[in-house]
Amino acid sequence: MRQKLIPFFVLILLITILFTYFNNSKAQDINIIYNNENVNEKLDPLEIEGEILVRASSLAEIFDLELRWIHHLNTLELKADEIEIKMMQHSPLMQIGNQTRVTSTGLLDIEGSKYIPFQPLLEGLGFLIEFEVEDKNFKINQPSTVIQEIRWADDKQEIIVEMDELSPYRIKNTAEPEKLVLEIEDAVLSDEFEDNVSDKNFYVRFNRVENETALQMSIVSRYPIPFHRDGNVSEGEGRLKLSFLPTIDNIIWQDNRLQILGNGDLGDPEMFYLDNPQRLVLDFPQVMVTEFEKEALEAPFIDDISVSQFSHDPLIMRVVLEIEEDKYFNRVYNGEKDRLVFQTVEETRLYNLTQDSRSIIFETDREVAPDIFTLQDPARLVVDLFNTERSKGIPDQKAVKNDLVKQIRTSRFQDDRVRIVVDLEDITGFNMIQSSRNGFFQYEIMLSNGVRDIFIEDGDNYTDVQVALEGKARYEIEEHRAGQEIEIIIWGLDDIPEQTQPELKGLVNDIEITQLDDERSSILLHMDDYKDFEVNSIEKDEIISLSFSDREIAAGERVVIIDPGHGGFDPGAVGPSGLTEKEVALDISLKIYEFISDRVDDVVLTRTEDKFISLRERVRMANQKEEGVFVSIHANASTRSNSEGTETFIAPNSGTPSLILARDIHKELVAGIGLTNRGIKRDNFYVIRNTEMPAVLVEVAFLSNPHEESLLSTDRFRQDAAEAIGRGIIKYFEED
Amino acid sequence: MEVNRLSKTAAVFFLIIITAISFAGCSWFREPVEQEIKLYFPDQEAQFLIPENRIVKTDELYYNVLSELFSGPEDENLSVSIPPGVEVEEINIQGGRAEVSFSRELIDNHWGGSTGERMTVYSIVNTLTQFDEIDTVQILIEGQVVETLAGHMDLTISFGFLEDIVQKD
CATH class of the missing domain: 1.20.5 (Single alpha-helices involved in coiled-coils or other helix-helix interfaces)
Structure with a gap:
């Protein structure tokens, strides 16, 4: 039994020895690389207790160090240019210059050679060691840059890192907004490094990144750091600049005004008031609270100021001014973005709110400029009086019963105004009359929907009649006596005064204005013979507009609808230098109008100004015409700046007339402006698909092509394009 | 032996x-099984669409295909067709008609132009209609039918594969 155990123990012993041996010196699989050279063989690295030791004599040779063994002290000395390193045998301490580092093994004597921990030693000498975990490579590098200083730029909106030369860097994402981490490759701090950023709000710290040669700089603040995380680092010669969001520098009282000074664009703060105690609150979006010297403010009315970071996401800085009761501030727009100015305004009082059947009357002790507007659903009239307070006699709510008004409500609104809301039976027009007596100001708001004016405009072969109202009204148009009389019936109007009777012109022979009943007024037009009439106003409108034509549009007449693409908030395509499609399209369209208006019978433009009109509305306008051709004017774009040329589109379902129109226009245009011919194409474009007439859409040239954009910007080119399109349209009519 | x-x-x-x-x-x-599909991208002149083959996973085939389309062509001679920031919100296929809802960026970030708009619409339509189960594509924005994408094309209707816009060999 015992004999059988002996080999087992021997085996165990052998395994233990082998294991220990390999554990101590299993350093064959690591590589030490210096200047791209594997120096393993010379250094003979051993791994003991997690420390890599190398032969001291070889290390001294490779790194050009002076080596001395002081026998009586059992101490090894290594000298570089300026640094002396000492290690005593059997001591874990390593003295590097006047610093001491603790190693796990200390200096070891192995088979008569001295072995020393190489990492702390080389780092002490200023080398950077990168450890590639996968290949177990230790790469010894010389630093490529030395960081000299970190400081604020003068405006305190940038932190500047001064270094000998730029080295690759990256911003590390941290979850903490108070912390900003930047890693700079192969960097070390200068011995004379100056930290001019750390103060009571900021703290800068440098770390080595483990196993890498990057130096990690962390800036920690008491407050979230106003740094754009998506990269606001710019590079200068030997410096990195970290740009910050604006902050406020000071709040002062000067020239009888409150001034908030910042180091950049403070934006447009939202202002509102809170009660008990009276406070003015200013919320600044995208502004950050950092170090801010709040001086005692020698301001009248202002008791206290506080500044805080109200919200971090979204970023909002809040300034709260505790102010005296009844004091209000107004922003004074001075055009300076880094200096916001506020002045006090006196409080006005509202007295004597009354009404009669058609008007609302109130008085104030100071002159005010009421902001009056109407709102729908439910219909109401709103009167805002700024910096005004209600006197005791003003009720919150007041029931009224008349044809126009249901009730009147008053309230303190947004803490800087009184809002009077007049609940209406229906939206009406209004007028305000202001008067003053005994130092009081009286305002009378007349609720009415009256006729402001009736116009008759006489053209070559048409007569337009317009009834302009103070507010929107429901109306109907009736034809009597085979159309010899046209009656406009309008609901909810005041009596129409005599003087609104217009001068009779054109096809209008006579006008009779009568009140049909309590609700309805009638405007009866006696007409001369006319051929056609259309209503140009919408169902419920402020201006009721009729157009009479004294001749029908005969078959074969030349009617052109020109549709300038886009407009208003829709710029269409935008060229590299900023030219917009809406502008080009409108200008060319106006030029086409000029060119053809004398040569055809009728030209209609779907827009004549920079205004958004939906595609549906454009189609509706075109389809009102029973005859005609539709030409939509556009400028093209694609993602590539080299796309170029002219193309013309027709709808896939369109007939031969559209194709002929397209051919006539396209041929003239390509010849007239001489750009690449991209051909006539068919596609389901809204305006040409839905118009009930021959219709084309012309893409004159590419705005996304810099050369063609510059052409499109010239008056000459636009004129050439317009005349070519115009010639094409006329050619189409002539062929007919 | x-x-x-x-x-x-x-x-x-x-x-x-x-x-x-x-x-x-x-x-x-x-x-996930993989499948070779075609993505249609505009050529340099934005005259035609040219198919580019790509291998995608079939677990969420249409999303994967559109996401590849959004990421743009590998061939430098082709162009992107979808503006940045667009997301596919929903795809519903019924009776051969695919309703594909995109985020607002398809309109807001679009570069405009009839040609630019056509390239965008047909790169989506032609790419999706390569699959037998999709005949037509209705483009929606945030789930709603819109009048147009960039002011030209009538997006109130759905579109089928357009042969004419694909470059002939």
Whole structure:
């Protein structure tokens, strides 16, 4: 039994020895690389207790160090240019210059050679060691840059890192907004490094990144750091600049005004008031609270100021001014973005709110400029009086019963105004009359929907009649006596005064204005013979507009609808230098109008100004015409700046007339402006698909092509394009 | 000779087993199968669309295909067709009609132009209608039918594969 155990123990012993041996010196699989050279063989690295030791004599040779063994002290000395390193045998301490580092093994004597921990030693000498975990490579590098200083730029909106030369860097994402981490490759701090950023709000710290040669700089603040995380680092010669969001520098009282000074664009703060105690609150979006010297403010009315970071996401800085009761501030727009100015305004009082059947009357002790507007659903009239307070006699709510008004409500609104809301039976027009007596100001708001004016405009072969109202009204148009009389019936109007009777012109022979009943007024037009009439106003409108034509549009007449693409908030395509499609399209369209208006019978433009009109509305306008051709004017774009040329589109379902129109226009245009011919194409474009007439859409040239954009910007080119399109349209009519 | 044949037989048998296991493995672990598909991108002149082959996983085929389309072409001679920031919100296929809802960026970030708009619309439409189960594509924005994408094309209707816009060999 015992004999059988002996080999087992021997085996165990052998395994233990082998294991220990390999554990101590299993350093064959690591590589030490210096200047791209594997120096393993010379250094003979051993791994003991997690420390890599190398032969001291070889290390001294490779790194050009002076080596001395002081026998009586059992101490090894290594000298570089300026640094002396000492290690005593059997001591874990390593003295590097006047610093001491603790190693796990200390200096070891192995088979008569001295072995020393190489990492702390080389780092002490200023080398950077990168450890590639996968290949177990230790790469010894010389630093490529030395960081000299970190400081604020003068405006305190940038932190500047001064270094000998730029080295690759990256911003590390941290979850903490108070912390900003930047890693700079192969960097070390200068011995004379100056930290001019750390103060009571900021703290800068440098770390080595483990196993890498990057130096990690962390800036920690008491407050979230106003740094754009998506990269606001710019590079200068030997410096990195970290740009910050604006902050406020000071709040002062000067020239009888409150001034908030910042180091950049403070934006447009939202202002509102809170009660008990009276406070003015200013919320600044995208502004950050950092170090801010709040001086005692020698301001009248202002008791206290506080500044805080109200919200971090979204970023909002809040300034709260505790102010005296009844004091209000107004922003004074001075055009300076880094200096916001506020002045006090006196409080006005509202007295004597009354009404009669058609008007609302109130008085104030100071002159005010009421902001009056109407709102729908439910219909109401709103009167805002700024910096005004209600006197005791003003009720919150007041029931009224008349044809126009249901009730009147008053309230303190947004803490800087009184809002009077007049609940209406229906939206009406209004007028305000202001008067003053005994130092009081009286305002009378007349609720009415009256006729402001009736116009008759006489053209070559048409007569337009317009009834302009103070507010929107429901109306109907009736034809009597085979159309010899046209009656406009309008609901909810005041009596129409005599003087609104217009001068009779054109096809209008006579006008009779009568009140049909309590609700309805009638405007009866006696007409001369006319051929056609259309209503140009919408169902419920402020201006009721009729157009009479004294001749029908005969078959074969030349009617052109020109549709300038886009407009208003829709710029269409935008060229590299900023030219917009809406502008080009409108200008060319106006030029086409000029060119053809004398040569055809009728030209209609779907827009004549920079205004958004939906595609549906454009189609509706075109389809009102029973005859005609539709030409939509556009400028093209694609993602590539080299796309170029002219193309013309027709709808896939369109007939031969559209194709002929397209051919006539396209041929003239390509010849007239001489750009690449991209051909006539068919596609389901809204305006040409839905118009009930021959219709084309012309893409004159590419705005996304810099050369063609510059052409499109010239008056000459636009004129050439317009005349070519115009010639094409006329050619189409002539062929007919 | 005898031994040799035996080992050959064994080897073949072994191979069969390995193949069987690896095939079975696929279904066991439901690894997404991959499929080669076509993506249609505009050429340099924005005259035509040119298909580019790509291999995508079939687990969420249409999303994967559109996401590849959004990421743009590999061929430098082709262009992107979808503006940045667009997301596919929903795809519903019924009776051969795919309703595809995109985020607002498809309109807001679009570069405009009839040509630019056509390239965008047909790169989506032609790419999706390569699949037998999709005949037409209705483009929606945030789930709603819109009048147009960039002011030209009538997006109130759905579109089928457009042969004319694909470059002929």
